[in-house]
Amino acid sequence: xxxxxxxxxxxxxxxxxxxxxLTLPIMKKLKEDFPKSSLTMIISKISRDLxxxxxxxDDFIVSNNSIETINKINSKNFDLILNxxxxxxxxxxxxxxxxxxxxxxxxxxxxxxxxxxxxxxxxFNFFFNSxxxxxxxxxxxxFHQTIYMNRILELEGISLSDKPKSLNxxxxxxxxxxxxxxxxxxxxxxxxxxxxxxSLIKNISRKSNRISFSTDMxxxxxxxxxxxxxxxxxxxxxxxxxxxxxxxxxxxxxKLIITPECGCAHVCGLLNKxxxxxxxxxxxxxxxxxxxxxxxAKKIIQINSDIGKxxxxxxxxxx
Numbered sequence: 574x575x576x577x578x579x580x581x582x583x584x585x586x587x588x589x590x591x592x593x594x595l596t597l598p599i600m601k602k603l604k605e606d607f608p609k610s611s612l613t614m615i616i617s618k619i620s621r622d623l624x625x626x627x628x629x630x631d632d633f634i635v636s637n638n639s640i641e642t643i644n645k646i647n648s649k650n651f652d653l654i655l656n657x658x659x660x661x662x663x664x665x666x667x668x669x670x671x672x673x674x675x676x677x678x679x680x681x682x683x684x685x686x687x688x689x690x691x692x693x694x695x696x697f698n699f700f701f702n703s704x705x706x707x708x709x710x711x712x713x714x715x716f717h718q719t720i721y722m723n724r725i726l727e728l729e730g731i732s733l734s735d736k737p738k739s740l741n742x743x744x745x746x747x748x749x750x751x752x753x754x755x756x757x758x759x760x761x762x763x764x765x766x767x768x769x770x771x772s773l774i775k776n777i778s779r780k781s782n783r784i785s786f787s788t789d790m791x792x793x794x795x796x797x798x799x800x801x802x803x804x805x806x807x808x809x810x811x812x813x814x815x816x817x818x819x820x821x822x823x824x825x826x827x828k829l830i831i832t833p834e835c836g837c838a839h840v841c842g843l844l845n846k847x848x849x850x851x852x853x854x855x856x857x858x859x860x861x862x863x864x865x866x867x868x869x870a871k872k873i874i875q876i877n878s879d880i881g882k883x884x885x886x887x888x889x890x891x892x
Contacts, residue, residue: 579673588658594839597843605734613649627742657677750828752892753784753787759833776889827846
């Protein structure tokens, strides 16, 4: 099959930070395959700061799912648009113009194939030249996100080279902390409580006093209780709601990062950091780990959530 030629390419990844990071190897591959082409990434606001420090794409557009977004994208006169994000809740994608448009339809990992999928495919064919149903309910046939996007490029004849290479970002920070614990609200669930997280922190502090903490931008009451306990120890470095630049530097300054499943995991992979990632076992954890694991990150340890003492023992065994 002969490779198709495009001079102005847009890739839409306007969902979460981790999804954007999983797409960056694809962007790098497209840039290598089409060195003379202009490459634009259409992203959500959460990924803007990351794209500003990674020199892969020629331009990016922050989507706000509006007529303004439509006009901004259509004014660029793309000859190829690749939509790699779900359309649900973002209907602006139906009104984009390009010589060729490719779309992925994400089927639920919790529901089996139905006739509804065939209807979706029929409907979407009015708006895109090619549509691909990404079935995710069969673990054996489940693709990693980056591999699946690359498979679409191959099926479309857009890119015929080898699989995407891993992408690493070197911020050149010196190590400052033995451990960073990212305080996402996802820590606390029906099996793991505030007291369990506080106990874990105390056990880690027995191994080292060089411990740092960061938080999500949204902090619930459970995390506020944990934070108040952390404040009692003046040796801890607590970073409440850090901006992206400060947060990614803090991760880079840490030898080990411990976090629930979130965008933080993919930042750790991007920075080639050792990290322990905890996945919610009640949410098809094995499926999520396979589909969304940090791409080709060798230092990432993935474990399922558990009741307090058992989860803490698992975490401590890797430190």
